[in-house]
Amino acid sequence: MHTLHSFSFPTAIRFGLGARREVAQHLRERGLSRPLVVTDRALAALPLLSELMQYLQGLHAAVFSGVHGNPTASQVMEGAAAFRAHRADCVVGFGGGATLDVAKVVGLAATHEGDILEYAWDHPQVRPITRALPWFVALPTTAGTGSEVGRSAVISEDDTQLKRVVFSPRLLAGQVFADPELTLGLPPQVTAATGMDALTHNIESYLSPAWHPLCDGIALEGTRLAAGALERAVHQPRDLAARGDMLMASMMGAIAFQKDLGAVHACAHALGAVRGLHHGLANALMIDTVLAWNHEAAPHKFDELAHACGLGADGAALVPWLRALKARVGLDGTLADHGVTRSDLPRLVDVAARDICHKTNPRPCTPADFQRFFEAAL
Numbered sequence: 109m110h111t112l113h114s115f116s117f118p119t120a121i122r123f124g125l126g127a128r129r130e131v132a133q134h135l136r137e138r139g140l141s142r143p144l145v146v147t148d149r150a151l152a153a154l155p156l157l158s159e160l161m162q163y164l165q166g167l168h169a170a171v172f173s174g175v176h177g178n179p180t181a182s183q184v185m186e187g188a189a190a191f192r193a194h195r196a197d198c199v200v201g202f203g204g205g206a207t208l209d210v211a212k213v214v215g216l217a218a219t220h221e222g223d224i225l226e227y228a229w230d231h232p233q234v235r236p237i238t239r240a241l242p243w244f245v246a247l248p249t250t251a252g253t254g255s256e257v258g259r260s261a262v263i264s265e266d267d268t269q270l271k272r273v274v275f276s277p278r279l280l281a282g283q284v285f286a287d288p289e290l291t292l293g294l295p296p297q298v299t300a301a302t303g304m305d306a307l308t309h310n311i312e313s314y315l316s317p318a319w320h321p322l323c324d325g326i327a328l329e330g331t332r333l334a335a336g337a338l339e340r341a342v343h344q345p346r347d348l349a350a351r352g353d354m355l356m357a358s359m360m361g362a363i364a365f366q367k368d369l370g371a372v373h374a375c376a377h378a379l380g381a382v383r384g385l386h387h388g389l390a391n392a393l394m395i396d397t398v399l400a401w402n403h404e405a406a407p408h409k410f411d412e413l414a415h416a417c418g419l420g421a422d423g424a425a426l427v428p429w430l431r432a433l434k435a436r437v438g439l440d441g442t443l444a445d446h447g448v449t450r451s452d453l454p455r456l457v458d459v460a461a462r463d464i465c466h467k468t469n470p471r472p473c474t475p476a477d478f479q480r481f482f483e484a485a486l
Contacts, residue, residue, distance in 0.1 A: 118277075118280065119256075119257045119280055119281060119284055119363075120281075120282065120283045120284065121257070121283075121284045121286055121359070122283065122284065122285050122286065123284075123286040123287075123355075123356070124286075124287070124288075124352075125287065125288060125289055125348065125352075126287065126289070127285040127286060127287040128159075128160060128163065128247055128285055128287040128289070128290060129163055130285060131160075131163060131164065131200065131245060131247065131285055132163055132164050132165070132166065132167055134245065134283055134285075135167060135198060135200075135243075135245070136166075136167070138198075138243060138282075140167075140197050140198045140243055141167050141168055141197065142167070142168045142169075142170075142194060142195060142196045142197045142198070143164065143167060143168075143169045143170075143196060143197075143198045143199065143200045144169075144170050144171075144172055144187075144190060144191045144194050144196035144198070144199050144200070144214070145157075145160065145161070145164070145169055145170070145171045145172070145200045145202055146172050146175065146187055146199055146200065146201050146202065146203075146207060146210055146211035146214055147171065147172070147173050147175065147201075147202045147203045147207055148173060148175040148176055148203045148204070148206065148207045149173055149174070149175070149176045150176075151173070151202065151203050151207070151249065152171065152173035154293070156249065156290065156293065157171070157173075157202065160200075160202060160247070164200075169200075170190065170194040170196065172186070172187045172190040172191075172214070174186045174187060174190075175187075175203065175206055175207045175210050177206070177384075178206060178264045178269065178271075178380065178384075179206045179207075179209045179210045179261070179262070179263050179264060180263065180264045180265070180266045180269075181223060181224050181225045181263055181264070181265060181266055181272075182266050183210050184210050184213055184214060184217050184224040184263060185217055185223065185224060187210055187211070187214035187217070187218075188214050188215075188217035188218035188224075189218075190214075191214055191215065191218035191242070192218050196218075196242065197242060197243070198215075198242050198243040198244065198245070199211050199214055199215050199242055199243070199244045199245075200244075200245055200246075200247065201244065201245070201246040201247065201256070201281070202247045202249065203247075203248075203249050203250075204248070204249055204250035204252065204253070204255075204302070205250065205252060205253025205254075205255040205302075205305075205387075207249075208246050208248065208253070208255035208256055209253075209255050209261040209262050209263065210261070210263070211244065211246065212244060212246075212255070212258075212261045212279050212281075213227070213261045213263065213274050213279065215241045215242035215244060216237065216241055216274070216278075216279070218242070219239060219241065219242065220235065220237065220238065220239070221235075222235055224263060224274065225263065225265065225272050225274075227274045227276075228263070228272040228273055228274050229273055229274070229275045230272070230273070231272075237276055237278055241278055241279070243282050244279075244281050244282055245281055245282055245283045245284070245285065246281040246283075246284050246285070247284075247285045247286075247287065247290060248284075248286060248290070248291075248355065248358070249290045249291060249294075250291060250294060250298065250302045250358075251291050251294075251299075251302055251303060251306055251341075251351070251354035251355040251357070251358040252301070252302025252303065252304075252305035252306050252358055252387075252388050253302070253305060253306075253309075253358065253362065253387070254306065254309065254358045254359045254360070254361050254362020254363070255362065256281055256284045256286065256359065256362075257280075257281070257284060257359045257362050257363055258279075258280075258362050259275060259276060259277050259278075259279050259280050260273050260274060260275040260276075260279065261273070261274045261279060264381075268381075269380075269381050269384075270381055270459075271377055271380070271381060284359075286355055286356075286359065288348055288351040288352040288355050289348070289351075291351045291354070291355060292345065292346060292348075292351060294345070296342050296343070296345065296437075296438065297438060299341050299342050299345065299354075300338070300342045300388075300392075300437040300438055300439050301386050301387075301388030301389045301392065301439065302358070302388045303334060303337075303338040303341060303342070303354050303357075303358075303388070303437070304338070304388050304389075304391055304392040304395070304434070304437070304439055305358075305361075305387055305388035305391050306330070306334050306354060306357045306358040306361045307331065307334040307335065307338060307357070307361075308361075308372055308373070308376075308388075308391040308392075308395055309327075309330075309358075309361025309362060309364065309365050309369070310327045310328075310330035310331040310334060310357065310360060310361040310364055311327070311331055311395070311399070311413060312365070312369040312370040312372055312373060313327045313361065313364035313365040313366075313367045313368070313369060314327035314328060314331065314364070314367075314409060314412070314413060315370055315399075315402060315406055315409055315413075315469075315470050316365075316367040316368050316369065316370060316468040316469075316470070317406075317468060317470060318367040318368055318468055320366060320367045323363065323364040323365075323366055323367045324364075324367075326360045326363055326364045327360070327361070327364035327367075328412060328413070328416050329360060329416075330356075330357045330360030330361050330364060331357075331413055331416040331417065332416040332417070332418075333353045333354070333356055333357040333360070334353070334354060334357035334361075335416065335417040335418060335433075336353065336418070337349075337350040337351075337353035337354050337357065338350075338354060338433070338437060339433065339436055339437055341353075341354050342437045342438070343437075367468065368464075368465065368467070368468035369465040369468065370398070370402070370465060370466060370468060370469035370470065371398045371402070371460075371465070371466040371469040371471075371473050371477075371478075371481070372391055372394050372395050372398045372399070373391065373463070373465040373466075374460045374461075374463035374465040374466040374469075374473070374478070375390070375394040375398065375456075375460050375478065375481055375482070375485075376390035376391045376394060377390075377459065377460070377463050377465065378455075378456045378457075378459035378460040378463065378478075379393070379394070379443075379448070379456065381459050382452055382455045382456050382459060383446075383447060383448055383452060383456075385446060385447075385448075389439060389446070392434050392439040393439070393441070393442075393443055393446065393485055394481065394485055395430055395434075396427050396430050396431050396434070397481050397484045397485045398469075398481055399426065399427050399430065400427045401471065401477070401480075401481070402469065402470045402471055403423065403424070403426075403427070404471075405470035405471040406470045407423050408423075409423075409470075410423025410424070410426050411423040413426055414426045414429075417429060442485060442486060443482065443485045443486045444486050448482075448486060450486065453479065453482050453483070453486075456478070456482050457475050457478045457479050457482065458475075460478045460481075460482075461473070461474070461475045461478055
């Protein structure tokens with residue numbers, strides 16, 4: 109308690125049905141008129157984008173729809189070229205976590221020299237952000253990563269697919285328009301996988317041993333919201349209350365993991381890099397295995413999480429409940445069921461052991477621990 113700590117929750121959020129209709133007026137009020145809408149290939153073909161462009165009538169808006177799969181450095185640099193070609197004065201990120209991560213740094217790449225990965229925090233000669241970035245607003249269309257309220261962008265190397273992190277408070281959105289109606293069209297499988305990502309963020313950030321009582325409170329409430337809404341959002345996709353709770357839980361998880369995460373995410377990042385698994389699905393496939401191992405390190409926190417999930421104060425009930433929830437939303441199965449083979453294990457263990465997320469796991473992890481996790485989940 110004698111150590112000094114700094115806290116920050118600065119993102120402006122407009123939350124609720126119809127929030128997306130206010131983007132154009134917001135930009136006009138800031139004197140902006142040439143937005144570049146950054147989105148992904150799939151969304152570009154859907155009525156959602158056409159509707160957004162209707163709301164942007166009167167502005168000189170252009171679209172960059174080159175995001176697909178895991179966000180890569182080349183996608184960011186293509187988006188930056190589109191920003192310059194359009195002579196854009198702001199960025200509108202419209203999509204899921206991958207899209208928003210690209211959108212978050214398109215303005216950086218468009219206004220600064222060098223490749224975007226030269227701004228990754230672990231680059232040996234990391235470039236500084238030396239000037240103001242273009243205004244950025246975010247409209248999430250999934251409820252999972254919470255990228256819209258984050259101050260980092262996870263961008264993969266094109267050749268190795270290794271994930272790199274560009275981090276700066278300057279990357280925070282100037283305004284988030286969180287509209288649950290934008291998530292209504294998500295298929296059940298995507299709803300389940302992104303929702304499990306949100307739940308994992310809240311659970312892992314709460315279990316992190318870092319000291320951050322503000323984040324702990326947010327993580328527990330985010331866990332409660334996701335635990336009560338995920339199954340409904342999957343099986344009753346038009347339930348706007350459930351969609352709203354999941355969208356809020358997603359943002360709360362991303363705010364809470366200022367505390368950092370844990371070994372579940374280290375494993376998921378490895379599965380994404382080595383086998384290309386969807387991040388939310390990868391979290392779902394690993395969460396019960398890793399949490400069962402973590403229980404002894406933080407039993408009182410497991411009790412609190414169990415209570416938030418409606419299980420009383422019995423921390424031992426949390427992992428069985430998670431397994432049952434996964435089955436009910438269609439995210440059960442083994443790693444082998446999703447294409448992972450025993451020959452992948454050495455690479456998976458290596459990537460997971462080098463991932464920074466496990467540094468704040470409740471129990472210290474060694475490569476041998478990751479070997480056991482992947483073997484158990486295989």
